[in-house]
Amino acid sequence: xxxxxxxxxxxxxxxxxPDAGRPRRRLTERLLAVRELSLLLALGALILVTMLHNxxxxxxxxxKDLLLGCAILVxxxxxxxxxxxxxxxxxxxxxxxGLVAFATGExxxxxxxxxxxxxxxxxxxxxxxxGAVNGGLIAVAKVPALVITLGTLYAFRGIDYYWAAGQQIxxxxxPRSFLRLGNQTLLGVPVLFxxxxxxxxxxxxxLHSYRSGRELYAIGSEPAAARLSGVPVGRRVFxxxxxxxxxxxxxxxxxxxxxxxxxxxxxxxxxxxxVAAAVVGGVAIFGGSGSVFGAALGAVxxxxxxxxxxxxxxxxxxxxxxxxxLILAAIGLDRLxxxxxxxxxRGRSARGA
Amino acid sequence: MFTSRRLRLGATALTLTAxxxxxxxxxxxxxxxxxxDAGGAQASGAANPDAxxxxxxxxxxxxxxxxxPYFTTADNGGKEAVTEVKGEFKEVGPSEAxxxxxxxxxxxxxxxxxxxxxxxxxxxxxxxxALNQAKxxxxxxxxxxxxxxxxxxxxxxNQVTAQGIAENQVKLISEQIGGEGEIAILSATANAxxxxxxxxxxxxxxxxxEYSKIKLVTVAYGNDDDQKSFQETQGxxxxxxxxxxxxxxxxxxVAAAARYLSGSQYKGKVKLTGLGTPNQMREYVKDGTVDAxxxxxxxxxxxxxxxxxxxxxxxxxxxxxxxxxxxxxxGEFTVGKDGVVVLGPPTVFDKNNxxxxxx
Numbered sequence: 110x111x112x113x114x115x116x117x118x119x120x121x122x123x124x125x126x127p128d129a130g131r132p133r134r135r136l137t138e139r140l141l142a143v144r145e146l147s148l149l150l151a152l153g154a155l156i157l158v159t160m161l162h163n164x165x166x167x168x169x170x171x172x173k174d175l176l177l178g179c180a181i182l183v184x185x186x187x188x189x190x191x192x193x194x195x196x197x198x199x200x201x202x203x204x205x206x207g208l209v210a211f212a213t214g215e216x217x218x219x220x221x222x223x224x225x226x227x228x229x230x231x232x233x234x235x236x237x238x239x240g241a242v243n244g245g246l247i248a249v250a251k252v253p254a255l256v257i258t259l260g261t262l263y264a265f266r267g268i269d270y271y272w273a274a275g276q277q278i279x280x281x282x283x284p285r286s287f288l289r290l291g292n293q294t295l296l297g298v299p300v301l302f303x304x305x306x307x308x309x310x311x312x313x314x315x316l317h318s319y320r321s322g323r324e325l326y327a328i329g330s331e332p333a334a335a336r337l338s339g340v341p342v343g344r345r346v347f348x349x350x351x352x353x354x355x356x357x358x359x360x361x362x363x364x365x366x367x368x369x370x371x372x373x374x375x376x377x378x379x380x381x382x383x384v385a386a387a388v389v390g391g392v393a394i395f396g397g398s399g400s401v402f403g404a405a406l407g408a409v410x411x412x413x414x415x416x417x418x419x420x421x422x423x424x425x426x427x428x429x430x431x432x433x434x435l436i437l438a439a440i441g442l443d444r445l446x447x448x449x450x451x452x453x454x455r456g457r458s459a460r461g462a
Numbered sequence: 463m464f465t466s467r468r469l470r471l472g473a474t475a476l477t478l479t480a481x482x483x484x485x486x487x488x489x490x491x492x493x494x495x496x497x498x499d500a501g502g503a504q505a506s507g508a509a510n511p512d513a514x515x516x517x518x519x520x521x522x523x524x525x526x527x528x529x530x531p532y533f534t535t536a537d538n539g540g541k542e543a544v545t546e547v548k549g550e551f552k553e554v555g556p557s558e559a560x561x562x563x564x565x566x567x568x569x570x571x572x573x574x575x576x577x578x579x580x581x582x583x584x585x586x587x588x589x590x591x592a593l594n595q596a597k598x599x600x601x602x603x604x605x606x607x608x609x610x611x612x613x614x615x616x617x618x619x620n621q622v623t624a625q626g627i628a629e630n631q632v633k634l635i636s637e638q639i640g641g642e643g644e645i646a647i648l649s650a651t652a653n654a655x656x657x658x659x660x661x662x663x664x665x666x667x668x669x670x671x672e673y674s675k676i677k678l679v680t681v682a683y684g685n686d687d688d689q690k691s692f693q694e695t696q697g698x699x700x701x702x703x704x705x706x707x708x709x710x711x712x713x714x715x716v717a718a719a720a721r722y723l724s725g726s727q728y729k730g731k732v733k734l735t736g737l738g739t740p741n742q743m744r745e746y747v748k749d750g751t752v753d754a755x756x757x758x759x760x761x762x763x764x765x766x767x768x769x770x771x772x773x774x775x776x777x778x779x780x781x782x783x784x785x786x787x788x789x790x791x792x793g794e795f796t797v798g799k800d801g802v803v804v805l806g807p808p809t810v811f812d813k814n815n816x817x818x819x820x821x
Contacts, residue, residue: 275534419697
């Protein structure tokens with residue numbers, strides 16, 4: 110079901126021939142608008158309700174906190190979106206983040222003078238290596254990514270545990286310049302959030318405008334058909350996992366800068382939040398559809414839910430249930446919209462032909 | 463066909479073996495239960511305070527989880543003590559702090575003929591059966607940091623009494639906010655037993671006349687997660703504009719709250735104290751975010767637990783109330799009610815003394 114309608118959407122978004130261009134294009138735009146718009150509406154409603162309860166929720170400090178809080182999740186959600194679009198999933202991102210965060214701390218312990226850009230590059234490289242392990246295993250073993258990354262989730266975490274051996278790295282062990290990166294602002298906007306914006310914009314542009322980017326959607330819509338059309342499926346999927354790993358590595362370095370306290374358990378359980386952000390953001394879990402903008406908004410929404418529940422002083426025993434209900438509501442809404450759109454598209458093509 | 467039949471035969475044989483072993487295990491349990499009773503009777507027998515500490519005792523540490531910095535430090539303290547009494551030190555443990563994960567480790571330790579098992583229980587009940595078996599096999603059981611049911615061990619080394627923590631934390635925050643104003647507590651999870659006990663006692667403590675101008679507005683729960691603790695700290699500061707101070711009696715919470723405050727407009731204006739390790743808080747004490755916080759020394763805790771185990775295994779003490787033993791550099795300790803030994807009041811760290819501590 111989701112495959113058919115998403116396939117249709119993508120084909121329209123892809124080609125838009127000049128003759129039948131106008132009405133169809135408007136439709137596409139509307140469809141795209143609806144997905145991200147519904148998220149923006151939900152976000153707006155949430156902020157409004159919280160603000161009515163407490164007007165300090167929109168103070169400059171609070172907005173800064175919100176943007177800072179979602180940056181890491183946004184970066185991870187972008188990587189996850191690339192993977193999910195190809196009808197795969199990467200469950201190892203939390204472990205890669207933890208491993209890279211710890212490695213960053215270790216790097217500063219071993220070489221205190223390391224400039225932070227070098228640490229950033231090394232972190233991204235280590236993440237990419239982990240991603241390449243995922244991609245390589247999937248290509249060689251021909252086993253679903255879910256199973257492989259479930260394995261590497263434990264494997265990477267295990268390496269982290271072995272390496273850490275119970276050690277904790279603290280803020281005092283890392284250079285001030287690096288820690289400042291974690292809560293510095295540029296024109297009032299946290300640097301971390303700017304990094305996330307750059308990542309979202311780059312990935313969004315790539316997916317939208319590059320041939321290989323479009324091919325990712327084709328792979329997710331129907332891998333067999335994509336292969337028959339000459340899309341190098343194996344190579345693309347491998348590249349996507351490397352990208353996801355590299356982004357998780359970037360997120361790991363930023364995690365170290367932001368929290369300053371690191372042990373082997375950093376980022377445990379984060380992968381599920383990341384998948385939730387992508388799904389809430391309208392990325393179809395069976396691939397072939399979705400945008401990084403939606404996923405990024407999903408991440409922002411989830412983080413804001415967490416913050417506003419804290420401000421609204423919801424009973425802690427209820428908080429997780431409320432988050433779950435909101436996720437289900439978001440997915441339900443998305444599903445409803447998709448179903449209606451599919452029905453409308455069917456009607457149109459029947460009439461149009 | 464042939465292979466599959468052979469496989470099936472093999473499987474049957476395996477099942478049978480398992481059954482036989484299983485029932486043997488059950489038999490063992492019954493026998494060892496009676497052994498436990500004997501052990502219990504022994505505990506009430508006389509101790510010989512003059513008995514020398516035996517050499518070559520095999521002392522094993524089984525923390526809640528390995529790879530937890532707190533327990534690594536505690537176990538290293540234990541190792542130091544074991545070296546001092548010329549024993550054999552061993553550390554094993556699960557990587558996850560789940561209720562039942564310690565059982566298999568206890569069974570293995572007991573099979574290896576350990577003289578003392580020093581453990582911090584993930585669950586007060588789940589490991590009782592295994593501990594009783596180990597006791598019956600001759601091992602002395604000491605718990606530290608986190609107790610089991612009293613009948614499953616001989617001695618519990620408590621880092622500090624709950625009352626001691628509550629008094630210390632309330633006193634610290636009162637000093638820092640000048641004795642009046644709104645305060646909040648940032649705890650771990652909403653159903654953490656020790657946290658809730660401390661919070662309850664802090665509320666009692668706040669009823670004292672000298673704290674009458676301090677108002678506890680709420681308790682928030684950071685789930686011992688960095689991100690969640692960040693968000694809860696933000697939530698507290700937004701919901702309570704007049705907030706003067708935060709108590710976070712959990713190492714994850716206090717570090718996350720300090721990190722948040724250090725990068726916000728509230729730095730130095732909203733006071734923070736709690737239970738944290740000097741290493742993780744050093745940065746925030748030096749940059750002026752945090753004035754003072756407290757913790758017991760995990761290394762001393764492990765050290766004391768190891769000495770208590772050695773004293774038990776040498777017959778100096780039996781775990782009865784009033785027994786006395788010497789714990790190396792820490793001096794003499796007396797066993798209290800229910801076999802509890804208390805390490806002492808928590809140490810307060812501030813910018814004058816923090817550099818003397820490395821854990």
